[in-house]
Amino acid sequence: VAPIHAVDDMAMCTSAMMGVAHQPLRSAPRTSRFTPAPARPRLTRFTTVAMAAPDFLIKKLESSERTHKELTFRLADPDVASDAKEFQKLSKALGELTGVVDMYARYKECQVEEADAREMVKDAAGDAEMEAMAKEEIAALKGEMEELEDKMTIALLPKDPLDDKNIMLEIRAGTGGDEAGIWAGDLWRMYQRYAQSKGWSATILSSNTADFGGYKEIVVEINGDGVYSELKWEAGVHRVQRVPATESQGRVQTSTATVAVMPEVDEVEVKIDDKDIEISTARSGGAGGQNVNKVETAIDLLHKPTGIRVFCTEERTQLKNRIRAFQILRAKLFEIQLEEQQQEIAGRRKAQVGSGARSEKIRTYNWKDSRVSDHRLGQNFPLDNFIGGDIGPAIGGCQAMEQQEKLEELNAEMTV
Secondary structure (H helix, E strand, O other), X not given: OOOOEOOOHHHHHHHHHOOOOOOOOOOOOOOOOOOOOOOXXXXXXXXXXXXXXXXXXXXXXXXXXXXXXXXXXXHOXXXXXXXXXXXXXXXXXXHHHHHHHHHHHHHHHHHHHHHHHHHHHHHOOOOHHHHHHHHHHHHHHHHHHHHHHHHHHHHOOOOOOOOOOOEEEEEEEOOOOHHHHHHHHHHHHHHHHHHHHHOOEEEEEEEEEOOOOOEEEEEEEEEOOOHHHHHHHHOEEEEEEEOOOOOOOOOOEEEEEEEEEEEOOOOOOOOOOHHHEEEEEEOOOOOOOHHHHHOOOEEEEEEOOOOEEEEEOOOOOHHHHHHHHHHHHHHHHHHHHHHHHHHHHHOOOOXXXXXXXXXXXXXXXXXOOOEEEEOOOOEXXXXXXXXXXXXXXXXXXXXXXXXXXXXHHHHHHHHO
């Protein structure tokens, strides 16, 4: 059996059972014997990952196969089929395992075909053409197996159980006075355009407009497939260097805005004690008809233990604003819990890319040089495209770096 990188398939299965959405990976197409395999893109080899004993990974992959069969069997159970929630959970878990199981099946086929081709080389008995064809087949099969190793390694890396969550996106003006508020508004429009390109829905839950445009603070709910898995990389300090619209002398000013990305949680995940809450009402004001101006529809909510204050005015009724306010509070409290867990983990290993700490300066947007510099990646991006919502390349870079870090962690665990 050819060696493969070792991974923890049980972690993958666990995350699958938690309902985390992962991209399905298809097995490579099977080629007929002695027919050159079609050209296909090669993945970057992760040479930092130690090679494990074959039986170690085979054991893990066979465990995935058994879990896949068990899930298939359970989905055929009438009791499960009648429970929509359970059926959906198991179906998602099955789908997440199907890709790696299919790849492993193809990998085993390649091993058998390679052994057959080697026998053909021995049996060629001076037939140069047959020997050349067999060797060509061996080379193609080796390349396919290497590619499958890479794909299976990535597929079985531990997944973030929060990746499938919707989010609360909070943007706050930082240093820079009026320009910071304008900058916060620019960031919101950038994310709004990106959300539209992804087919996500974005709803403003709470906002406090700045005097010269933009926002002092804005909280937005973004719903869609894999929202947290992408936008979690946006958490941190975003710095802008440009001549503000409010600057009469033409001087370049540096301003900042902070972005917080909070996974949406329900009441089961975060408990809020009524005695810790102080609620008051106020008139919303602004657009929305006479009702919001004459009736106290706005909700001012204070969580006394943490000092978190949520002022929600966007909805037209007090009840809806109250629901929204508690929704934002739960997300903020969950973010605090998450940061405490991450700090504990960071104490035992090096800090991860994009930890999301608000003190982390993740990007600088330079108007003079028309570039965006991502400090985590050490890469620059065209400013106009980026501010227009084309932030996908930077997000993809962070995701790739996280995968590499997980592979390095796996390597460290295997060499202990």
